[in-house]
Every structure is written in C-alpha cells, then in structure tokens.
Amino acid sequence: MEAYAQRTKKRFGQHFLHDRGVITRMLDSLALQKTDRVVEIGPGSGALTLPLLQILPELHVVEIDRDVIAWWRSQTTLAGRLHIHAYDALKLDLSTLQDETHQALRIVGNLPYNISTPILFHLLSQAETIRDMLFMLQKEVVDRIIAEPDTKDYGRLSVMIQYYCDTNHVMDVGPGAFNPPPKVDSAVVYLRPWQKLPHAADHPEHFAQLVAKAFSQRRKTLRNTLKGMIQETQFKQLGIDPSRRAETLSVADFVNLANLSPTSN
Ligand code: SAH
Numbered sequence: 001m002e003a004y005a006q007r008t009k010k011r012f013g014q015h016f017l018h019d020r021g022v023i024t025r026m027l028d029s030l031a032l033q034k035t036d037r038v039v040e041i042g043p044g045s046g047a048l049t050l051p052l053l054q055i056l057p058e059l060h061v062v063e064i065d066r067d068v069i070a071w072w073r074s075q076t077t078l079a080g081r082l083h084i085h086a087y088d089a090l091k092l093d094l095s096t097l098q099d100e101t102h103q104a105l106r107i108v109g110n111l112p113y114n115i116s117t118p119i120l121f122h123l124l125s126q127a128e129t130i131r132d133m134l135f136m137l138q139k140e141v142v143d144r145i146i147a148e149p150d151t152k153d154y155g156r157l158s159v160m161i162q163y164y165c166d167t168n169h170v171m172d173v174g175p176g177a178f179n180p181p182p183k184v185d186s187a188v189v190y191l192r193p194w195q196k197l198p199h200a201a202d203h204p205e206h207f208a209q210l211v212a213k214a215f216s217q218r219r220k221t222l223r224n225t226l227k228g229m230i231q232e233t234q235f236k237q238l239g240i241d242p243s244r245r246a247e248t249l250s251v252a253d254f255v256n257l258a259n260l261s262p263t264s265n
Contacts (some may be wrong), residue, residue: 001075004045005238006067008180013112014065017047017136019177026188027051029170030134039120041109043147044068048108049082059082060097061116064088089119094129098139104131113138113182117157120145124164127193133165134190140174142187156215160208162251163199165191199203199255207258214246214254221245233258 008161010013026048032038033057043049043061045068052059060083063069069086085097094105107130110117116137117195123130137145146167147153161167170188175181201207214225222235223242235242238256240249249257 001077002070004068004100004264006071009065012065013114014044015110015180015182016045017110017112017177020181021172022171022173022177022188023051025049025135025171026108026134027055029035029190030106030190032056032106035104036102036131037097037099038108039094039108040104042112045071048110052108053078058083060085062086062087064091065068073121090115090122092122094123095128095168102129105129106131107133108135108138113141113184116141118159120161126195127164130193131193133248134170135186136173136186136188137186138182139185140170142189145189145191149250149256150248153217156211159211159215159254160256161191163197163201163207163255165193167191195244199252202257203258206261207255207260210258210261211246211254214249218245222249226261229261230257 004238008016008111034055034057037055038050038052038056039060039062040049041062044064049059049061058081064087065074069084072084073084075082097105099175099226107123116135123133128217141157143153144155144157145156145161146169168190170190174190175183175185192205210226210229213229214222217225221243222240222245224232225246232242232258240253240255240257
C-alpha cells in the first residue's frame with residue numbers, strides 16, 4: 001500500500017502520529033476484541049487505522065478531508081473492511097454507524113485540536129450510543145477533563161465530561177511524536193460513559209446551562225454568577241455557601257443545584 005503523499009493541512013488540524021511506542025500503547029489500552037464496533041475519527045494517513053485493521057475485521061472511519069478520503073478509497077485491498085464516512089465529525093449522528101444490534105460504539109482518534117472540545121460535546125450528547133472513547137488531545141485539554149475541584153484546571157469541561165463519563169489519563173505525548181510536530185504537548189485520555197449516571201440531572205440542558213453560568217466568571221461568587229437561578233434559601237438547603245466559587249463545587253453539587261432550581265421552560 002502506497003503512503004499518503006499529500007501535504008498536511010493546518011485547517012484540518014493535521015498532525016500525523018508516527019511514534020510506534022505511542023501507537024502501541026494506545027491500542028493496548030483499548031484491549032480490542034474482534035467483535036467490537038470501532039469508529040475512528042480523522043484517520044488521516046492511517047497511523048491508528050492500519051494497526052486497528054490488523055486486529056479488527058471491520059472499521060468505520062469518519063474523515064472530512066477530500067484528499068484523505070480519496071486516498072483511502074483507492075486502497076482496494078481494504079474494500080469491504082474499511083467503511084469510509086466522508087463526513088464532518090461535528091455533525092455526525094452516531095446511531096447511523098450502529099448496526100441492527102445497536103451495539104455500543106468504541107470511538108478512537110487523534111482529534112483535530114482546533115475543534116476537539118466541540119467534538120467532545122457533540123459526542124457526549126449521544127453518550128448512550130458509546131461504550132468508550134480513546135482520544136489524543138492537547139495536554140491542556142486532558143488536564144482540564146480529568147481535573148478535580150479546587151484545582152486551577154477544574155472548570156466547565158471537567159464538570160460536563162465527568163458528569164457523563166468516567167475519565168482516565170493514559171499517557172502524555174510530546175510534540176516529536178507527530179509530523180509536523182504541534183506547538184503544544186499532547187495527552188491520551190480514556191473516557192467511558194457511565195452505564196448509570198452517578199448523579200443524574202432532571203433536565204440535562206438546564207444543568208449544562210447552570211454549569212456554564214457558574215463558570216462564566218471564575219473569580220465571582222456563586223451568589224453572583226447564579227443570580228436569578230438559585231435563591232439564598234436554596235443554597236442553604238444544600239449546605240452550599242453562596243460566597244464560594246464554582247471551582248469549589250463537585251459534579252454532585254452542580255447536579256443538586258440544577259435539580260433544585262426552576263427550569264426556564
Ligand atoms: N489519526 C491520524 C490523523 C490525525 S490528524 C494520525 O494519528 O496520524 C486529525 C485528522 O482529523 C485528520 O485526518 C483530519 O483531516 C481529520 N479531521 C479534521 N477535522 C475533521 C472533522 N471536522 N471531521 C472529521 N475529520 C476531521
């Protein structure tokens with residue numbers, strides 16, 4: 001099979017992974033079974049795709065770049081095994097990638113860093129179709145995903161992802177593992193949607209709005225940021241001091257606040 005020969009494109013966040021050690025560890029951490037239904041976001045020139053196809057009889061890939069898509073389509077030896085979805089991952093409806101058994105999907109990818117957060121939110125909105133996810137991301141984003149309350153990295157992203165998923169940091173990866181090397185450090189994170197949410201919001205959208213509002217001004221107190229949403233008596237009811245800041249609250253605290261406060265609809 002001939003190597004992909006086009007130049008990498010900045011606008012698609014293309015940094016192709018070439019470090020064998022990193023690729024092996026990513027695959028090992030997945031412990032794939034042949035029967036798994038796996039979707040790769042952004043296969044690029046195949047750093048993860050080809051090793052995945054050595055284990056899996058079939059693989060689904062979602063790719064936006066016409067040149068990359070055309071090159072994969074020309075790989076006739078993979079016909080019938082590699083299912084190419086020429087699609088924007090931000091618009092992807094995961095249920096269209098499931099078969100009639102509705103087996104939950106395993107999603108992997110070295111994501112385009114410029115849109116990784118919107119992709120994560122888009123996937124979380126379909127968490128019920130996902131078994132687990134393994135992603136290469138900007139390290140700073142992984143630090144925020146796994147952050148605990150009362151740390152500088154803890155924020156909206158931590159609360160929203162941890163609401164839906166169990167999170168695990170797999171490894172840090174330096175710029176030299178990619179071609180061309182990105183300007184930032186990277187890290188691999190493993191996300192597994194909870195089978196049953198540890199703390200369920202009555203209205204998930206309302207919960208998301210409350211979390212966004214609470215963190216909209218990090219330095220301000222909850223009394224200020226949640227004005228109009230949460231009354232003093234409600235803070236008291238939950239034993240949450242309204243002079244605290246959002247970064248001191250656990251996911252459970254946010255869910256409790258959301259479940260107490262009236263929804264706008
Ligand atoms: N997995 C490869 C490539 C990673 S680079 C490797 O590790 O080497 C990111 C990949 O995501 C590229 O293939 C890029 O074209 C693709 N991509 C960028 N934006 C996308 C989008 N919105 N939807 C789907 N794929 C996208």
